[in-house]
Amino acid sequence: MSNMMWAGRFTKEIDERVNDFNSSIKFDSKMYKSDIEGSIAHATMLGECGIIEQGESEKIVAGLKEILDDIESGRLEFDPTAEDIHMFIESVLTERLGDTGKRLHTARSRNDQVALDIRLYLRDEVTEIKAYCVSLIETILKIAKENLTTVMPGYTHMQRAQPITLAHHVLAYAQMLMRDIGRLDDLYKRLNQLPLGSCALAGTTYPINRQRVCELLGFDEVMGNSLDGVSDRDFCMELASALSILMSHLSRFSEEIIMWCSWEFKFVELDDAYATGSSIMPQKKNPDVTELIRGKTARVYGDLNTLLTMMKGIPLAYNKDMQEDKEAIFDAVDTVKLCLKTFIPMLDTMTINKENMRAAAAKGFINATDCADYLVKKGMPFRDAYKATGTLVHTCIEKGLTLETLPIEEYKAVCDTFDTDVYEAISLEACVMQRKSQGGPAPEAVKEQIKRLEEKLSEAR
Ligand code: ARG
Numbered sequence: 001m002s003n004m005m006w007a008g009r010f011t012k013e014i015d016e017r018v019n020d021f022n023s024s025i026k027f028d029s030k031m032y033k034s035d036i037e038g039s040i041a042h043a044t045m046l047g048e049c050g051i052i053e054q055g056e057s058e059k060i061v062a063g064l065k066e067i068l069d070d071i072e073s074g075r076l077e078f079d080p081t082a083e084d085i086h087m088f089i090e091s092v093l094t095e096r097l098g099d100t101g102k103r104l105h106t107a108r109s110r111n112d113q114v115a116l117d118i119r120l121y122l123r124d125e126v127t128e129i130k131a132y133c134v135s136l137i138e139t140i141l142k143i144a145k146e147n148l149t150t151v152m153p154g155y156t157h158m159q160r161a162q163p164i165t166l167a168h169h170v171l172a173y174a175q176m177l178m179r180d181i182g183r184l185d186d187l188y189k190r191l192n193q194l195p196l197g198s199c200a201l202a203g204t205t206y207p208i209n210r211q212r213v214c215e216l217l218g219f220d221e222v223m224g225n226s227l228d229g230v231s232d233r234d235f236c237m238e239l240a241s242a243l244s245i246l247m248s249h250l251s252r253f254s255e256e257i258i259m260w261c262s263w264e265f266k267f268v269e270l271d272d273a274y275a276t277g278s279s280i281m282p283q284k285k286n287p288d289v290t291e292l293i294r295g296k297t298a299r300v301y302g303d304l305n306t307l308l309t310m311m312k313g314i315p316l317a318y319n320k321d322m323q324e325d326k327e328a329i330f331d332a333v334d335t336v337k338l339c340l341k342t343f344i345p346m347l348d349t350m351t352i353n354k355e356n357m358r359a360a361a362a363k364g365f366i367n368a369t370d371c372a373d374y375l376v377k378k379g380m381p382f383r384d385a386y387k388a389t390g391t392l393v394h395t396c397i398e399k400g401l402t403l404e405t406l407p408i409e410e411y412k413a414v415c416d417t418f419d420t421d422v423y424e425a426i427s428l429e430a431c432v433m434q435r436k437s438q439g440g441p442a443p444e445a446v447k448e449q450i451k452r453l454e455e456k457l458s459e460a461r
Helices: 016-022 025-048 054-073 085-097 110-146 166-191 210-216 226-231 234-261 288-311 320-348 354-362 368-377 382-399 408-414 428-434 443-460
Strands: 151-156 159-165
Touching: 025 054, 025 085, 025 110, 025 210, 025 320, 054 085, 085 110, 110 166, 110 226, 110 234, 110 320, 110 443, 151 166, 151 354, 151 428, 159 166, 159 354, 159 428, 166 234, 166 443, 234 288, 234 320, 288 320, 354 428, 368 382, 368 428, 382 408
Parallel strands: none
Antiparallel strands: 151 159
């Protein structure tokens, strides 16, 4: 009759359509290594606790290692009709070891097994994503160190606002990424908890040793409630949230690079290896990588939304809805890795057009605040200084001049506190040099920022 694992209770074969619909092996086979690692720890514990014989435990462990080798060398292929990766590996083990293989699933359910496997799988992924973030921060630090005095306009409302440097600008992204690392480190603590031993939902009557499995698999803690153990997916939602925020950072940076590549800005030029051409317009050099990152951000947000919505109405404990967790969280993780992997070398090879940045900074009255501050330093209340400077900007616009080229007589006509030293005070370089406040763009403040980032980075590595 049926050779399905649950055949005893059933009198018919499963409908092929239901089997296809139910099966998750297409997307959970990527957890094969985690599944085997978890089963090895479980079998070891079963043997040590005398729940199965020591000899059988050893055979199971050896059999599982062989299956791992066979999968990795391509000798064993996944059966696309298997229900999931857990059933597949167990059935191969049983084919190979007979009754001994059938003892592996003692004191375990697929509910705690799958919860364990996703955690094991994501632990490695989080570590890898964190390493990518570290490497991106290093690339940003390199650009910052080379551009401590590269003056550019800082913007608000996309209007030129105040002078900053490129170092200061790109380091804002290093700070964001540092917080991303912080979020990954923090969620890792809750990810790194052991659900195995929760069994189907209500623990077990076997004398299992969860603490031992916890040690064998390097988890920080055994989960405290078996219902929660099998049905918690907070770690997926948390990771997808952290990854969504991370993508928002990559997307903002990408958007700026897209603008900076345009003829209107021409602040940077991408290396030919990281740009694409057009099929019809011979002159085009398109920043596709950054546009795709901006687009893929939507996908990761979608994955987060899938997870949040999937979990919101699920009664305790396991329900099959939860099988939908994997495609969403795997897609989020894969997408983020793909984006970081391409973005880092693209950024690293980008050419900076310092002259264009400086030229843009020279227009747009971005030293107007400094002009007002000049009057304040001579004793005038800020609001009056602000108004006087506004009048000067108006005069400049009417006469087609800048604050640097406006004659001193015009200054004096608005306010006789002005003297020729105003030109020194409003020079772009002086404006940047004077912004020495902590976190500001003056090279000495930026150097301090770099130092602190490097300290944090060496802790994060
Ligand atoms: N493939 C299932 C999943 O990914 C494994 C758990 C199945 N458990 C069950 N009781 N049907 O969620």
